[in-house]
Amino acid sequence: MHFANRAVNIEGSPVRKLVKMIEDCMHDPSIISFGGGAPSLAPPKEAIEKTLERIKTEPKKSSSYGSSYGPASLRKLIADDLRKGGLNYPADQIAVTEGGQAAIFALFGGLFNPGDEVIVSDPSFLAYGEALKFLGLKPVYLPTSVETGFQPDQETLLKLVGPKTKGMIFATPDNPTGRILDDTACKLVADIAKDKNMWILSDIAYKEIIFEGKYYDQANYAPDNTIGLGSFSKVISLPGVRLGYIYGPKEAVDIAVKVKQQFSLCPNSWGMIAAEESYAYKDKYLKEEVIPSYKEKRDVMAAAVKKHLPEAKFALPRGAFYLFPNFTPYFEKIKKTDDEIWDDVFKKAKLALIPGIHFGPSGLNHLRLTYVTETPERIEEGVKRLEKFFSG
Amino acid sequence: MRLSERSGKIESFHVRKILEMLDKRRHDPSIISFGGGAASLAPPQEMIHSLFSKLKNNPRKYSTYTPSQGIYTLRWKIAKNLRKYGVKISPEQVVMTDGGTEALFLAFSALFNPGDHVLIQDPGYFNYENPLRFLGVKAKYFRTRMKDNYQISEGELKRRLTKKTKGIVVVSPNNPAGTLLTKASIKTLARFAKKHKLWIVCDEAYRSVVFEGCYEDIYRYAPKNCVNLTTFSKSASSPGLRLGYIYGPKDAIERMVRVKELTSLCSNSWSQTAVQEFFKIKDSYKANVLIPTYKRRRNAMAVALAKYLPKAKWIMPQGGFYIYADFSSYRKGKNDVSAAEKLFKKEKVVVVPGSCFGPSGKGHLRLTFVSEEVGQIEEGIRRIARFFR
Ligand SMILES: Cc1ncc(COP(=O)(O)O)c(C=O)c1O
Ligand SMILES: Cc1ncc(COP(=O)(O)O)c(C=O)c1O
Numbered sequence: 206m207h208f209a210n211r212a213v214n215i216e217g218s219p220v221r222k223l224v225k226m227i228e229d230c231m232h233d234p235s236i237i238s239f240g241g242g243a244p245s246l247a248p249p250k251e252a253i254e255k256t257l258e259r260i261k262t263e264p265k266k267s268s269s270y271g272s273s274y275g276p277a278s279l280r281k282l283i284a285d286d287l288r289k290g291g292l293n294y295p296a297d298q299i300a301v302t303e304g305g306q307a308a309i310f311a312l313f314g315g316l317f318n319p320g321d322e323v324i325v326s327d328p329s330f331l332a333y334g335e336a337l338k339f340l341g342l343k344p345v346y347l348p349t350s351v352e353t354g355f356q357p358d359q360e361t362l363l364k365l366v367g368p369k370t371k372g373m374i375f376a377t378p379d380n381p382t383g384r385i386l387d388d389t390a391c392k393l394v395a396d397i398a399k400d401k402n403m404w405i406l407s408d409i410a411y412k413e414i415i416f417e418g419k420y421y422d423q424a425n426y427a428p429d430n431t432i433g434l435g436s437f438s439k440v441i442s443l444p445g446v447r448l449g450y451i452y453g454p455k456e457a458v459d460i461a462v463k464v465k466q467q468f469s470l471c472p473n474s475w476g477m478i479a480a481e482e483s484y485a486y487k488d489k490y491l492k493e494e495v496i497p498s499y500k501e502k503r504d505v506m507a508a509a510v511k512k513h514l515p516e517a518k519f520a521l522p523r524g525a526f527y528l529f530p531n532f533t534p535y536f537e538k539i540k541k542t543d544d545e546i547w548d549d550v551f552k553k554a555k556l557a558l559i560p561g562i563h564f565g566p567s568g569l570n571h572l573r574l575t576y577v578t579e580t581p582e583r584i585e586e587g588v589k590r591l592e593k594f595f596s597g
Numbered sequence: 598m599r600l601s602e603r604s605g606k607i608e609s610f611h612v613r614k615i616l617e618m619l620d621k622r623r624h625d626p627s628i629i630s631f632g633g634g635a636a637s638l639a640p641p642q643e644m645i646h647s648l649f650s651k652l653k654n655n656p657r658k659y660s661t662y663t664p665s666q667g668i669y670t671l672r673w674k675i676a677k678n679l680r681k682y683g684v685k686i687s688p689e690q691v692v693m694t695d696g697g698t699e700a701l702f703l704a705f706s707a708l709f710n711p712g713d714h715v716l717i718q719d720p721g722y723f724n725y726e727n728p729l730r731f732l733g734v735k736a737k738y739f740r741t742r743m744k745d746n747y748q749i750s751e752g753e754l755k756r757r758l759t760k761k762t763k764g765i766v767v768v769s770p771n772n773p774a775g776t777l778l779t780k781a782s783i784k785t786l787a788r789f790a791k792k793h794k795l796w797i798v799c800d801e802a803y804r805s806v807v808f809e810g811c812y813e814d815i816y817r818y819a820p821k822n823c824v825n826l827t828t829f830s831k832s833a834s835s836p837g838l839r840l841g842y843i844y845g846p847k848d849a850i851e852r853m854v855r856v857k858e859l860t861s862l863c864s865n866s867w868s869q870t871a872v873q874e875f876f877k878i879k880d881s882y883k884a885n886v887l888i889p890t891y892k893r894r895r896n897a898m899a900v901a902l903a904k905y906l907p908k909a910k911w912i913m914p915q916g917g918f919y920i921y922a923d924f925s926s927y928r929k930g931k932n933d934v935s936a937a938e939k940l941f942k943k944e945k946v947v948v949v950p951g952s953c954f955g956p957s958g959k960g961h962l963r964l965t966f967v968s969e970e971v972g973q974i975e976e977g978i979r980r981i982a983r984f985f986r
Pocket of ligand 1: 436
């Protein structure tokens, strides 16, 4: 039978291969996982207890259909939370989505026409390119590198902007580079967007998973051009409930919701109760559990890579879950493609990870190493295995 | 700032307006709702309890991403359950979705190219045309009629077939009409699809809500041409969980999984966990709670309609949540949209105009019988009768 070209042309996500590897980890404790993108902590205990209580008291009401935008009560909590970070949006400029992923898809579908070009920071989250291509849009990669802290460069960026360029997307903190856009970069991006009448999509899925430094936002400089998307997956460790949100100019939010209605009637109700309940505990949870745990692991991994793989180049990530070293000297010694190395590392070193090339062309010769998943001891052990692997 | 043309083509559902009306209902208990499509029972306690104990024991494990295709053991249970209907598939041929809504989007995205034509049933569920249009696919209606019990006629399909036709969407039990496709219809459809190399997308959202007769699954008659989808919104009374699934040939499912990685990554882990438990008690929940409750309400509505609105024409629904009646014999019933609006304003009864379900719906109204208790159902029908007099 026949299939749609748009579906045939989707490149199988490397994540699928990784999931298979990670499933193997569960059965084989000797495999160490530097591969996933899920938090390693349990969600805030009190929030879960409150959630279960609410479901139990009102089983029917809590399991029913609702507005595609999400309930007003949750949107108000999101508005309050954004305001604390200096972003002022009334609740009617916010919509709840089925995770950050659905937000990305709905925004691409709602803002751009087939044939339009969208600038994607390179390397960055791997789903952007595939979602753009699926919708008939063209990702244009903006190369960034460890030398400049993965910040966008003005000259490079301007060269990429053409008559078909209608938008740009940046994650901050970024996956896989851990980069937080600095103030100069935000201003630069905002100025170009205003000048060329472009949308800026600001992916803040890792909002608040920040260890050092300050967070800046393009919305402060170009509020009419910026539409943001957040997620409950990383910050409160609830990826399974599939919830996120978008905020921005009302017409953009409305159109994204319309697109979203084509593949989802409304976000799931139990998850939204958990999201609501989480706000009372979020700050404490982040301060006492999330940040200390992830920061310790980040430091252990960074120190281990420095010690055992001294020729790898990386910037200490200031946020998110990943270390993203450039392993060029090591790759050159082995003379294999990135994907061959991927398979080999898994087979020989029993280490699950994702080659950087899957995050964009500039990711060549890099490996993304998730530091949040394993214990400090196993992180050290994993890096040692990598060293052994590279030394043949 | 500029927005996409594609999204401008999406029409807001009339049904969205109804939801807004219903939202007001919270403050006004005198409104009677025959409008929505939500299950009116609570989900089975067992589902909730099972999720609770799992979340207490291992909150992280049950709150993390699942594979995009869905939890394997759940897909295994689904495949096993379908054997009862003569459908032989493996768990690889199932993908969990965010309800029937995402299942439809995945199917349309994976199977049809921009410019293709797809036949959709008139009357049928109102949410096929918009996603098809969003994807650049053209929906064309094929007619089924009350006098034929809304069964499928090969002649009608032939008349609508063009070189560009790549698929047919059917819904059984029908929303709005409540009829099930008969074995004869199913065989006609299967033969036609095979002959013309068409996909059949079969929306079985209400396959567990059948009052008389047995659900006949089209899949076994054309396993290479069918993708079938359903949802736990109706069968497990849990629309908020946003969980359904779609099954079909392995290569079609693989492509849908790829699309799903872009739309939603994976379906909700809590919902999948709860529904695992649902399979243990499904049969007794259906036999002891779901069917008796809804059947009582269906019968009450049917009796009241016959008594108070004798000129309305309708068929006793065999399944689903709705009675779909032709009120065009009443003067005020000829314009269904204005009748629905006035019924809400004057009589505080929420109904859905037939035009939402296809061009043949003019002069029809869809009345949901699951939402209200028997006494309210009778009162609602009396109010409609008062309006039409
Ligand atoms: C940068 C970024 N954005 C969005 C997402 C999507 O996450 P979710 O759909 O779980 O919210 C991820 C997940 O890995 C991510 O890394
Ligand atoms: C025929 C039909 N298909 C699909 C759906 C989608 O429902 P859900 O997305 O809740 O599974 C509905 C809901 O009313 C329906 O009536």
